[in-house]
Amino acid sequence: LNMSSVPLTSLQEFEEFISVFPKLKQDIIDTLPGKKINQEIIDWIGLSIDVNPIGGKYMRGLSVLNTIKDFKGVEQLDEETIFLGRVAGWCIEFLQASLLIADDIMDGGIMRRDRPCWHHYPNPLIKNLNGVEQPIGKIAVNDAFIMESCIYILLKKYFREKPYYTEMLELFHEISHNTFLGQLIDTSACHSLKGDFSSFNLKNFFHTVRFKTAYYSLYIPVALGMLMCGINYLDPQYDAMKELLLEIGEYMNAQDDYLDCYELPENMGKVGTDIEENKRSFLICQALNYATPEQIEELKKNYGIDNPENVKVVKKIYNDLGMKEIYRKYEDSQYIDFIKRIENMDDKVPKIVFIRLVNRCYKRNR
Structure with missing residues (x-):
């Protein structure tokens, strides 16, 4: 299979995925009047739904239907299956929305997807x-909970009669739990003493991002698609598939850390703040492997301080170490490794599932 010939998501698929959203929003809003919720609150929830799940790349959401197509074959799909694949995809996007609201509050984020954080x-x-607008502020924490609850409203409405409904619920609960744990591990590392790099290594980095990002970004879309095809994704024969998906998720997070430092905010849709926040990022963990004792001392004095001058010192050390080139070598070697492993996999899982995901990640710039 020619790796470069595998199509990513077409514009038509993208637009058809988006086209389902207004109906799902209405399904959620329709549950509120029966609870005697006043119109102001309904409007608030409506605004939150209009803003928070919308505006991303929808990689996670689109991957559910792509997985179903890859396992079943496009010619085997009826309209209901296609629609339900999109609904399940939007459930992942609602999970992502809840996580981003909370993450932005914890990180003190300002911009997200080219607009203010919620x-x-x-x-x-x-x-x-x-004449001064008042921000939503800390009540946004509750909106994160509401975004997560939307998942279960939609699952109940569209999947309650399906034989895999219980497994679907358990999958969302498990992946959410793993992601919350990853967020806690990540945040606790940020709160370590400034200049204490004792836990800053690649092993800890990959462990953190596996939980924080990989499960909900790469694993759940494929697991959901398999579940909807009647395939037991928990069968041990799929363990290698799961491991590869999680490693692609780790790779994606390393890319995020690189882009946080080097990509322009207007391209990313947000301002990168990993250095200021004392994040145990891919770049700092790699830099510590290459830095001289003097450079490490400088990093200890300047990393994790929310001041442009300190950030400048850290970025200069990154440049002196050639972090861009170190990252590029990592990105290329991982890509080659993934492709080799995909080519050597047996045919229990269509290889196109993985190739599409790897190609979508490779050399991305946002």
């Missing part, structure tokens, strides 16, 4: 004070 949005229930 906690910086104007509070629709508070009138302007002296």
